[in-house]
Amino acid sequence: MSGLAVTPVLAQLSDDFFGDRQGAADRCPGNNELCPGWIVDNFTDYLNPLWEHVLLSVIPLAIGFVLATGLAMLAHRYPKLAPPFLAFVSILFTIPSIAFYLILINVTGRGFATAVVALTAYTQVLIFRNVLTGLREVPQGTVEAAQGMGMSSRQILFGVELPMALPTIFAGLRIAASSTVGIAGFAFFAGAGGLGQSIFADPRFRGNVVAASVLMILLAAALELAVLAVQRALTPWQRAVSR
Amino acid sequence: MQAATLEFRHVHKQYPGADKPAIADLSFRVEAGDICVLVGPSGCGKTTAMRLVNRMIDLTSGEILLDGRSVMERRPAELRREVGYAIQQIGLFPHRTIADNIATVPKLLNWDKTRTKARVEELLDLIGLDRSLGRRYPAQLSGGQRQRVGVARALAADPPLLLMDEPFGAIDPINRERLQNEFLRLQGELRKTVVFVTHDIDEAIKMGDKIAILKEGGHLAQYATPSELLMYPADKFVEDFVGADRALKRLALQRVRDIDLWKAATVRTGEDSAAAKAKLADADLPYLLLVDDRGRPKGWLSDRALSGERIVEDLRSSADPIVEMDDILRDALSDLLAADTRYGPVVDEAGAVRGILSLEAVGHALAATGGHVPTATELARESAAHDGRATADGLSSGSGSDLARS
Ligand SMILES: Nc1ncnc2c1ncn2[C@@H]1O[C@H](COP(=O)(O)OP(=O)(O)O)[C@@H](O)[C@H]1O
Ligand SMILES: [Mg+2]
Secondary structure (H helix, E strand, C coil), rough: CCCCHHHHHHHCCCCCCCCCCHHHHHHHCCCCCCHHHHHHHCCCHHHHHHHHHHHHHHHHHHHHHHHHHHHHHHHCCHHHHHHHHHHHHHHHHHCCCCHHHHHHHHHHCCCHHHHHHHHHHHHHHHHHHHHHHHHCCCCCCHHHHHHHCCCHHHHHHHHHHHHHHHHHHHHHHHHHHHHHHHHHHHHHHHHCCCCCHHHHHCCHHHHHHHHHHHHHHHHHHHHHHHHHHHHHHHHHHHHHHHH | CCCCEEEEEEEEECCCCCCCEEEEEEEEECCCCCCCECCCCCCCCHHHHHHHHCCCCCCCCCEEEEEEEEEECCCHHHHHHHHHEEEEECCCCCCCHHHHHHHHHHHCCCCCHHHHHHHHHHHHHCCCHHHHHHCHHHCCCCCHHHHHHHHHHHHCCCCCCEEEEEECCCCCCCHHHHHHHHHHHHHHCCCCCCEEECCHHHHHHHHEEEEEEEEECCCCEEECCCCHHCCCCCCHHEEEHHHHHHHHHHHHHHHHHHHHEEEEEECCCCEHHHHHHHCCCCCCCEEEECCCCCCCEEEECCHHHHHECCCCCCCCECCCCCCCCCCCCHHHHHHHHHCHHHHHEEEEEHHHHHHHHHHHHHHHHCCCCCCCCCCCHHHHHHHHHHHCCCCCCHHHHHHHHHHHHH
């Protein structure tokens, strides 16, 4: 998805993407150079897009996690459902986001909701696959022992299988987190703002591109770390082993 | 809770889609407090038979009665919480602490916290694990410790019946032996009814009060005590399965106290020599065993020790090997052979001499006629009848080892 290819779409979606150069570049001597001083002066201009980007990442991740985990649990319980489910979430992932937005705009209109729907769809395959793998990797002997002690299938799913699958589930969630931050860079096509909008607002000005991109990278790293922290808090037995 | 009786009555099990039954007309009865071992080659239906009991699988026809009540009348979850279950894979929950693992069934039964905690500590003590290990996770324990926890978890709610499917199958031989011994000791205290599955006939002989040998297709080949099985195998299959060394295997079933020992002539230093010599007439072995003032063996006396009026401490050889009454006959025989001798004093818990274990006595136990054990004197007389040598010394001089080696 190059900037060139999407330019006509952009024009259709919005008329304010390529507005003025924000007057900013004028103040930078090298015009399109990096201009760290300019970045410092204009840093606050990025806070709002950053916050939008945070929401565009966290909300689809949260909804996507619940949905994909539910689907995976169903597919685990009824193994015949697994192949069609996997095919479905895989296809979702291959839809280019612009096409996705164009389709959704007729349903959900331009804006945040459209972006969230599409971004949630993209998280599905990564989380679904890992939850299902994690559930399937629970050793047969452990499940058998649980059955033999009189645990119900619900007690086994929530008390044994899901906790034991957590490391694999969280691995999927981490990949989904950085992937979502990246794909959310195109959410402005749907009119949902985000740091992508800042980049495309002045793509030739290196200072602008670098500032917005670095924020995206930092956001992705922060989300991954947050997921990792939650994982560590929820899986104390894993630390106990490596100690 | 006390132990339950378990009875299989004409039980059949055919898996859906299978062309042959996995269990065919299986009937046997396990008395309360007994260990019943299901043994047989792989695929003969041992695991299936065991799982029919706690309804992890439902039988096709027939009846399984737990304390006289058909298991088919019971709700599976409730039944399983009442029947202990331990398997080869152990299946500890890696995400729960050892204490939480052991508390699995008490929690399912909604025991209160205090009672559960007390029970967990009691079980940790019972399996010989330090209480502080209760806070660890399974991955922090050794394989043997994990297996013990698996057994403790199965025992947690004090079930009247315990099902164990090859529980020590994945443990190295040395630790397996230790775990077997520990379990037998535990069982001595708990007296549960146990169904124990194994494919190892030696384990079956060691663990079982009763052994059910299954053959292909879940047919019961023989149901008997270990010694009956070894002495009177029902057919060629059982004979082959127990092995050509079945006579020797019986040694593992008996303890030294179970067989007729030879009478020893024991003396103390300072005793009157003439009186000591007179004791020999009564003994089964023509040598005097010197003991200390508490009756513990010191060694075999030399002739010089008797030359004076009173006995002095002059030994021809040490008393080794010293055998204990509770030793398994196989181990005691091994001790004799390792020490390159034919006799060893047998001592009780206090270490005092109770008799003499000899190769002849072991051989007689093996012959299993159950009759009288010939003494050295009798044997010597027998051999004298053959070759004209009239002294009991003929026995030991022939071996060129044992007492004469000093
Ligand atoms: N769930 C099952 N479905 C169909 N057949 C089974 C199942 N479990 C075991 N069997 C078959 O039943 C027979 C007995 O198996 P099993 O009880 O596991 O034997 P063992 O424990 O003695 O090795 C085997 O032929 C096995 O293939
Ligand atoms: Mg088996």
